[in-house]
Amino acid sequence: MSVQPSTTTTAATGDFANRLLDWYDREARTLPWRVPPGSRAVPDPYRVWLAEIMLQQTTVAAVTGYFTGFTALWPTLADLAAADDADVMAAWAGLGYYARARNLLACARAVVADHGGHFPDDEAGLRALPGIGDYTAAAVAAIAFGRPAVVVDANIERVVARHRRIEVPLPAAKRAIRAALAPFVPAARPGDFAQALMDLGARICTPRAPDCAHCPIADDCRVRGTSDAVRLPVKPPRKAKPHRHGVAHWIRSDDNVWLERRAPRAMLGGMRALPGSEWTDAPPRESAIAEVRHSFTHFDLTLKLVARESPDAAAEGEWWPIAELDAAGLPTLYRKLVDRMRESDG
DNA sequence: TAGACGTGGGT
DNA sequence: TACCCAAGTCT
CATH class of the missing domain: 3.90.79.10 (Nucleoside Triphosphate Pyrophosphohydrolase)
Structure with missing residues (x-):
């Protein structure tokens, strides 16, 4: 056995990913836009992208009906790109953050016009499209294209900030969170790994009442069962609303x-x-x-x-x-x- | 970088 | 009630 740190790191990180993926294989939420773990089905980049845009700052419960409605009206990227603006805006009504709908159309049309109707299959290409930022580029690259991208959303920020006990307040903590998570991303199942962390954040490592007793990565969690679990991540104070x-x-x-x-x-x-x-x-x-x-x-x-x-x-x-x-x-x-x-x- | 940008549900 | 929170992006 080598004594180099990279060897022990690899074993530890592999174990972390395996515990998470084993839990996900058993406990994954069934969602309309998700390919279940173990399925032979190939994710449709259009559906992955559409879901990710809708899910920005929006709950799964709110998105579900809109996702079903959009994919019924516009089953493919080409259908959406060819749609009337008024129809798309009306279909989005009630979901909020309407710049997302404007960018959704701009993005669909850009993919058709500039990429032959196929989404770029890497982070940099995705990141250049309207409405796709760091998170969404990484999520689509990992989930739709199997790229080992470091996906960091609010769920994953919370899970990692607690697991590694990162005390730096958000959003400055984002850099440390990315650095802490990067070594754990498995080459084999990066999309499931990201979705597993998000499911964990949504169901186990919740903001107010983390259920450490049922957490698959509690063994090496630095705040397991302590009040720090609820305290982290540290967030900036809120301003009063006019x-x-x-x-x-x-x-x-x-x-x-x-x-x-x-x-x-x-x-x-x-x-x-x-x-x-x-x-x-x-x-x-x-x-x-x-x-x-x-x-x-x-x-x-x-x-x-x-x-x-x-x-x-x-x-x-x-x-x-x-x-x-x-x-x-x-x-x-x-x-x-x-x-x-x-x-x-x- | 900090503020703009929607809505609904949970506590 | 009031506040927090949710798979962020753009400027």
């Missing part, structure tokens, strides 16, 4: 209501919406026929609905049947207002 106010216009003609499309780079950009004022710090004086409160990531909003006779002369938009507003693809903020109107109108 409160803003706005007015939306309810412009009705017979059984239709006037909708406009929001500017591409604005909040809720590219989405159909009720027209209205800019959102400001001061509440409006107009008298409202309805009102909703909505909480965004970085501010809270009170939006008043005010009746108007007709759209602005220069406004571009469309009359939409009120009975069919569910199909308009409104962001949740506006869907709340619309629902309020339907309750009161009967």
